[in-house]
Amino acid sequence: MVSGVVWGIVFAVLSCAAYTVAAVAQRRLAVRVAEPLTGGRQLTALLRHPLWWASLLFNGIRAGFQVAAVSHAPLTVVQPLGVLVLVFGVPWSARLGGRRVTRAEWRGAAFTTVALGVLLVATVTDGRGGVLDDTDAAVVGAGTTAVLSATAWLAGRVGSAAWRSYLLAGAAGVAFGVSSAMVKTAVSVIGENGAAGLLHASSLATPVIAVLGLFLAQAAYQGMELGAPLGITTFTNPVSAAVVGVVFMDEAYVGGWVGGAVAMACALLAAYGIRLLTVPLDGTAERAPKDTGAERAP
Secondary structure: OHHHHHHHHHHHHHHHHHHHHHHHHHHHHHHHOOOOOOOHHHHHHHHHOHHHHHHHHHHHHHHHHHHHHHHHOOHHHHHHHHHHHHHHHHHHHHHHOOOOOOHHHHHHHHHHHHHHHHHHHHOOEOOOOOOOOHHHHHHHHHHHHHHHHHHHHHHOOOOOHHHHHHHHHHHHHHHHHHHHHHHHHHHHHHHHHHHHHHHOHHHHHHHHHHHHHHHHHHHHOOOEOOHHHHHHHHHHHHHHHHHHHHHHOOOOEOOHHHHHHHHHHHHHHHHHHHHHHOOEOOOHHHHOOOOOOOOOOO
16 A cells, blocks of 8 residues: 555656646747737647647657556546646746746745645545546536636636636646646446447546647737746646536535635635736846846736
């Protein structure tokens, strides 16, 4: 049992490392394709760039390691380790951008990491429950696709680069969280029914939602540094997965009132940390090698 948990932790850390590589690749791609992804020309440039395909490769590797992690260790052990992407990603992205991480960013990364770690430990489900039936999978898939599309439409009409990034990153996290629940269902259905399971609503919806999530995550990095969008995506991913589990998969929330209070406090702390991590790509960060410690407003 102990060795299984150790392997789960190893796979979870490897998953975080792969996710970090994918996120940094997407952020670097956002520098090269700097305009918002609202037209065919930008999307064509995106799809033709090697960094896009590198990010897809490492996202796939991340998913494989994540499946291996949860097969060896409980979610209560694996999920909190997801915050390591901020620890890995923020300094690496800043280094590639030719600048130092500011004190405000370090504080933001620390606050967000602690908040997310405590949140994922304190607000968990009991791990019981089943999978989505065909009707629920169709409802969740269609509803999620509609929400993601509406959020992308709204983000395209927001004047603030920071708020546009917040909306898109949150939508990307929802897409990744819901697709995790869909994958769990699809694997179960295909295991029971073989090839016929490929026609289950979960099997059909998973690739659509996952691809939408990748494009939304990429769009969230346009005009922003890595920290804030990555923090929001990391936050909304497990939360949305837990919501689907409780509402549609008969899992039970075990946090109680104490867990709810802790969740609220962690959400506020994470929001403050993300605020500190918000660094627009206006060129000032690239030109300032010294750490002034100044906090940047959105």
